[in-house]
Amino acid sequence: MTTSHFSLTNPFLPAARRTPPWSGGAGRRVCFCTNSLETHQAAPPKKDVLTSKDVMEADKKVIVGTYARTPVVFSSGKGCKLFDVEGQEYLDLTSGIAVNALGHGDPDWIRAVTQQANTLTHVSNIFYTVPQVELAKRLVSCSFADRVFFSNSGTEANEAAIKFARKFQRFSHPDEMHPPSDFISFSNCFHGRTMGALALTSKEHYRTPFQPVMPGVTFLEYGDIQAATELIQSGNIAAVFVEPIQGEGGIYSATKDFLQSLRDACDAAGSLLVFDEVQCGLGRTGYLWAHEDYNVFPDIMTLAKPLAGGLPIGAVLVTEKVAEAINYGDHGSTFAGGPLVCNAAIAVLDKISDPSFLASVASKGQYFMKLLSQKLGSNSHVKEVRGLGLIIGIELDVPAAPLVDACLNSGLLILTAGKGNVVRLVPPLIISEKELEHAAEVLLKCLPALD
Ligand SMILES: Cc1ncc(COP(=O)(O)O)c(C=O)c1O
Numbered sequence: 001m002t003t004s005h006f007s008l009t010n011p012f013l014p015a016a017r018r019t020p021p022w023s024g025g026a027g028r029r030v031c032f033c034t035n036s037l038e039t040h041q042a043a044p045p046k047k048d049v050l051t052s053k054d055v056m057e058a059d060k061k062v063i064v065g066t067y068a069r070t071p072v073v074f075s076s077g078k079g080c081k082l083f084d085v086e087g088q089e090y091l092d093l094t095s096g097i098a099v100n101a102l103g104h105g106d107p108d109w110i111r112a113v114t115q116q117a118n119t120l121t122h123v124s125n126i127f128y129t130v131p132q133v134e135l136a137k138r139l140v141s142c143s144f145a146d147r148v149f150f151s152n153s154g155t156e157a158n159e160a161a162i163k164f165a166r167k168f169q170r171f172s173h174p175d176e177m178h179p180p181s182d183f184i185s186f187s188n189c190f191h192g193r194t195m196g197a198l199a200l201t202s203k204e205h206y207r208t209p210f211q212p213v214m215p216g217v218t219f220l221e222y223g224d225i226q227a228a229t230e231l232i233q234s235g236n237i238a239a240v241f242v243e244p245i246q247g248e249g250g251i252y253s254a255t256k257d258f259l260q261s262l263r264d265a266c267d268a269a270g271s272l273l274v275f276d277e278v279q280c281g282l283g284r285t286g287y288l289w290a291h292e293d294y295n296v297f298p299d300i301m302t303l304a305k306p307l308a309g310g311l312p313i314g315a316v317l318v319t320e321k322v323a324e325a326i327n328y329g330d331h332g333s334t335f336a337g338g339p340l341v342c343n344a345a346i347a348v349l350d351k352i353s354d355p356s357f358l359a360s361v362a363s364k365g366q367y368f369m370k371l372l373s374q375k376l377g378s379n380s381h382v383k384e385v386r387g388l389g390l391i392i393g394i395e396l397d398v399p400a401a402p403l404v405d406a407c408l409n410s411g412l413l414i415l416t417a418g419k420g421n422v423v424r425l426v427p428p429l430i431i432s433e434k435e436l437e438h439a440a441e442v443l444l445k446c447l448p449a450l451d
Pocket residue numbers: 097153154155156158190191192193243247248276277278279280304305
């Protein structure tokens with residue numbers, strides 16, 4: 001007899017509640033988990049026991065309602081395709097919000113995860129492990145950074161960067177009661193949803209219900225060189241947080257002048273420059289780092305989303321001057337940088353950082369942008385097609401939701417961004433030109449949904 005709390009006949013529950021109502025009664029076997037390795041490799045998958053309606057109804061009852069979910073229940077994926085529990089196939093241009101860079105079920109990634117799971121999954125950061133140090137060595141060798149701190153998400157990476165910036169300023173101003181402690185952030189930015197990262201996130205309605213968030217953040221217009229320079233010169237700025245290409249905000253790219261001016265002003269004032277490349281980094285632009293296109297380098301860079309190919313990870317890359325200010329106990333995490341997730345990340349990074357892989361992302365991105373401009377550009381609702389590599393935004397003069405729904409019904413998954421008027425396309429980086437052509441065709445076919 002199993003004593004698992006997840007058992008359908010949990011012996012710890014009163015008799016009347018032992019068989020959950022959604023199980024369909026005693027004796028019926030219900031399976032939420034269809035992502036076994038075998039299912040993953042077989043496409044399309046077998047029809048599941050539960051219908052999507054069953055799952056959606058159960059979700060509404062037992063999951064805290066923080067997400068506006070799309071009405072589809074996925075059970076497996078292969079490459080750039082996802083399959084729902086009814087066996088319906090979708091072309092995925094969302095990558096789990098810019099996460100699944102290698103698509104779904106990449107064989108090298110599966111090998112790295114299964115080998116490591118068979119060997120060692122977790123020991124905590126009290127001990128050394130080989131995958132953590134190997135991943136850090138690789139990140140350092142292919143970036144501006146000297147050292148790495150691992151976290152479990154992009155938000156946590158930014159949270160760590162906030163602390164590191166404050167600590168750096170304290171370390172650099174040992175005789176001052178009040179070393180620089182404020183932050184600059186920009187319009188349309190997104191840095192996360194915990195109290196520090198949330199304080200840096202521009203959307204007011206994300207912050208308002210949770211006030212007071214961390215004080216001392218000034219939001220400036222993204223691209224406003226003069227305002228940023230003047231505020232940095234004021235001398236109380238610990239760090240400036242900026243996305244070289246804004247993702248959630250609507251796919252807006254910084255100009256070279258803007259990033260260079262931030263760099264110069266930070267250098268002159270002793271402020272740190274933090275690039276949040278959680279969404280735009282790690283190959284998405286066709287460069288390993290989005291900032292390479294600008295030839296401007298930060299003191300700290302935060303990463304997450306695609307790094308471990310779908311497992312939770314974040315990373316804070318820092319120069320030695322920042323690392324020097326950080327001591328034992330200044331920050332930490334039980335799970336972060338564990339051997340399983342780091343071995344997965346090594347498999348991802350080794351593939352993504354290959355120059356021929358990056359070149360293919362760049363050329364596919366150019367091809368797709370051209371295709372989209374040709375096919376969609378003449379539609380009166382399409383204001384602009386923009387982006388770099390495979391992070392692409394289509395700005396509309398109306399909300400994008402009807403187009404997203406129509407595409408879903410035609411088997412194409414896309415995202416929105418900005419104020420809901422931007423279609424965001426962040427496909428797996430392994431997507432083929434043929435799949436991109438198909439996506440462009442579906443988008444074209446679905447455009448009348450906007451009328
Ligand atoms: C630029 C940027 N920073 C931070 C985050 C937060 O990352 P996470 O959702 O992994 O906490 C996101 C998430 O979308 C992001 O796009």
